[in-house]
Amino acid sequence: MLMVLLLSVPVAAETIRFGMITTPDHAWSRLMQQFKSSLENSSSNAIRVRESRFAKVRGESSIIELLGRGQLQAAIVAVGSLTTLDPSLNGWLMPYQFSSAAQLRLAAQSDDAKAMLAGLERHNLVALGYVFSGMRVIMTPTLMTSTRDLKGKRVGTFPNDVFYNWYRQLGADPQPIQIQDIRLWFEQEKIDAIDTDLATAVDLQLYDQAPNLMYTNHMAFPGVFVVSKSWWAALASGKQQAISAAFSQAEKTTFAALEQSEKADLQQLRERGVTVKKYTETDFNGVPQKLRDFYYGTNERLKRFGMAQP
Known part of the structure; x- marks a missing residue:
């Protein structure tokens, strides 16, 4: 009887609260919605994804602080807000250094670009990868x-x-x-x-x-998909893999649509x-x-x- 009762108790869902400041139809907002859909629809993981409205109002400096304290689990943060943690990230913002989205994607695979992400761990942030949006x-x-x-x-x-x-x-x-x-x-x-x-x-x-x-x-104006290091370290490896996979798929899908989205936005203007x-x-x-x-x-x-x- 005790065994039956134990088996009938539902497993509590892991809740990921994320922060971001972009508008609803921005590439990063669409990426996060695809990430949410992919993760929540996975039959093997009880994970829920919710946006923190508080973080959105407070801005990216507050988002970084909440991540560092483990009070927020994930976020998309502009590299421009992370340069106080690693000044080399300013390399992404050099005027007329990039001329196409494809060039940005290629640059993200470089050793230096990867080292920039790895260095964020010193600030209790784990970077799962870069995300891209339109030029300024x-x-x-x-x-x-x-x-x-x-x-x-x-x-x-x-x-x-x-x-x-x-x-x-x-x-x-x-x-x-x-x-x-x-x-x-x-x-x-x-x-x-x-x-x-x-x-x-x-x-x-x-x-x-x-x-x-x-x-x-x-x-250019890239962002970084980051998670709280302390929260990430406490997750089971299966959930870490599911989250990484959901982000990777959402990033690829959003990037593939970026060029067309830019053309559509320009036409609408x-x-x-x-x-x-x-x-x-x-x-x-x-x-x-x-x-x-x-x-x-x-x-x-x-x-x-x-x-x-x-």
């Missing part, structure tokens, strides 16, 4: 016909040193901003432009306030009346190379990683 662009309320028009403008940027120096070199005034504040800051005229990606621009309907797109593709002007590295008067050279001199791994790119 600039949206403005008023039409700009040259990169020189950015001089003196307040540009909302991701809170990272490379972003700040990039815009300062262009004569602009970088303003660190959280995604949820972009529309409000435009309304309050706190910024004159926003550094973003196409998916975020579409999701937040930024074309209502900034109907001009400087289609620069000036910077055009259909919403956005004026699109394309820019290349030559339009920035040597600033991209100047910034790359500066950062190559700050970190040997960053330099090796950057110089290895075709």
